[in-house]
Amino acid sequence: MVERIEKDLARFKNIVKGKIRQNLKKYMSTGEMIGKKGKDLVSIPMPQIEIPHFKFDEKKGKGVGQGDGDVGDPIGSDPDEGSGKAGDQEGQHTIEVELTIEELAEIMGEELELPRIKPKGTSRIDTEKHKYSGISTAGPDSLRHFKRTFKEALKRQISLGNYNKDNPVIIPVKPDTRYRTWKQVIKQETNAVVIFMMDVSGSMEEQQKEVVRIETFWIDTWLQAHYKNLKTRYIVHDTVAKEVDRETFFKLKESGGTIISSAYRLCADMIKTEYNPDEWNIYPFHFSDGDNWSDRDNQECMNILEKELLPFVNVFCYGQVESRYGSGRFLREIEKVFKEDERLITSQIENKEAILKSIKDFLGKGK
């Protein structure tokens, strides 16, 4: 029986992934992928395919409901099912649930088929940890192991022959006492820092920033699942760059021109002073609409990348968000110079739908 449903399930998943039956793709409902509300609260994608039928246009029909309210009051959520469709299962919803970051990353990894990240280099930070896994005959009372002490006393009494089955009284004496003791465990820890840079010049509109916001959230989630000590830094730039906190990073609306090298310079300095590449896995991400001030600055960017960033980072990711105003030139420039370089990944994000693909571009190499 199980085999059967697994076959049907695999078939469905393959359709969703677009591997087979492309003709069904258009009936797939694109559940909103993300909606982070508060901590760790997201919506789970639940792709559904609806075979077309002759059916009513719901927006032109009426339904019957029940509850408080007067004529003209909105009924809150969309009705998932009109009362008439009594025969059906309940409708499709994107359901919001609470998940931990780990679960989320797992789902994401599964959906996007992301490889696990291989931290670079051999040198890692060794940390000592204490694990209470041993037993000893000496120690402080606060660590007394009651069960083992009892056992010892029992053993002693049995071997001495003063254990009475009918009146099983066990009296531990001092030598019976056992204590928990710790062992030193050396744990290798890997540290990582992700540096998000965003262009907040006049040409980046709310829409573009939304795309960046969503994408950084997922990248952050993915990296967090792989690195215990993940630090996140945020840099915004127009003609000058500055470091900001997370809140500001997403809210800030600057205007004016764009000098990308300012951000790269700040990022390079940050790495140089704070994150020794031998100890840290470094992930700079830069999002922009690709409109830079001048060709000379483009050249400057390439220089910084070449000399001060790429040698030290795991991978440098550049995401270009499509915008009405941006020329998108920067992407072409950067690709021209670093075409064959594996340390740099670029991705073009046309709209919200392209986020998934772009995340895959960035993280799909397992670096």
Added chain:
Amino acid sequence: MTKPTGLTPELESQRKKIEKYAHDFGLDFFEVIFEVLDFETINEIASYGGFPTRYPHWRFGMEYDRLSKSYSYGLHKIYEMVINTDPCYAYLLAENHLVDQKLVMAHVYGHCDFFKNNYWFSKTDRKMMDKMANHSTKVRKYIERYGEDSVENFLDTCLSLENLIDYYSPFITRIKERERSSLRHELPEELVVDDFKIKSKPYMDKYINPKEYVEKKRLEKEKEKEQNKKFPPEPQRDVLHFLIQNAPLEDWEASILSIVRDESYYFAPQGQTKIMNEGWASYWHSTIMTQKAVDGSEIIDFADHHSGTLATSPGSLNPYKLGIELYRDIEDRWNKGKFGKEYDECDNYAEKRKWDKNLGEGRKKIFEVRKVHNDITFIDEFLTEDFCHQHKMFIYAYNRYKGVYEITDKKFSEVKRQLLFNLTNFGQPIIYVEDGNFENKGELLLYHKHEGVDLKTDYAKDTLENLFKIWKRPTNIKTFVDQEPKILRYDGQTHSSKSMK
């Protein structure tokens, strides 16, 4: 997977008790076989619509994906499932608490009584387990022979049309066998002179073959001839039947289309009686539990679960809730005699409220109701104005300007009308085959009986494409778009629409 197991001794003893209570209350059911399943298996069986063996299809996988995801995120779980067969099969979820299992068993006996006694289920195949398994074997055979993709593709096409059946046809024979002359049929051949006359002596002729009678017969015959020119003679609701009979299909294709049609008919009564069936089962789990089966220590859990089942939300009517409340309302009215001419004509509100003739007919009445009604007649007959106000029912519609659904009406007559409309044909458009030789070019013409709500156009177009795959000639549907009569057409390459004057 764990193998389905029977009941534990503890559950079995509870089952016996509950079965007895159900019996004592007058419920009448087929034997019920309970099986205890873990959540994976119950999700799996639920994905197959309750049957352990169905033909392979991705939509079952999709359903399973949905059920298991929502189960593992703790959003939804299936407590029970019961299948309309003889004997009835019912599945219990292994990790449920005892009180839940008791409630579910009581609920299941309610369903089984309904399956056995409700008229709309009287024509369903009670051996459907076997039939589904046979369907599965057939489809697998076709897959082996014709390949997975082509069979699945064709199944999708058929499923796109699965709602085009005639829900009342198990009860009324609408499609007549091609009639031969009744005279010929009934009389030995040597007695028949021509189509209308019986052989007779000349002096007896006007008595044996009265003029009016012959004339009538002749007219009937002509009418029939006239009708036979049309194809089908009358608009036909059972579109699938028409296609199986007349579309140029390979044998295996016709067989798959029949399978889809059979299963559609099997599930139809469950859709036709959702409110009644769930209401009835809820009425009985509540009655059996609160009056007999529940233990004092379980009462909070019972109340919690029961109220969860009956919870309402503004955007939808909960069939469990609506059903149970209507049964209770009917029981109360028939207990107190709150019906009939005298009651209806009384316009003193206070008096009406106090009305009690001590009839005590309530229980008897609801048993009668569960026997003969379906959701439509149930609502039509028993939804009263008082009930509608008491339960705060309203109509909502989509407000295009605000982009939200909002309450548009609370008037009883409107609410009832709307509810009945939504229930008619399961809230799906009523569609006939009007002409199988449209414009004398062998095209297919369907007719959508428009009752105020348009078809969803993009879906209609795609469905026409699927029809084309079966009919192999251009397909058309007559409908209204924004109050304008139109014919939507698909000719194999392009869609077009034409206004009708």
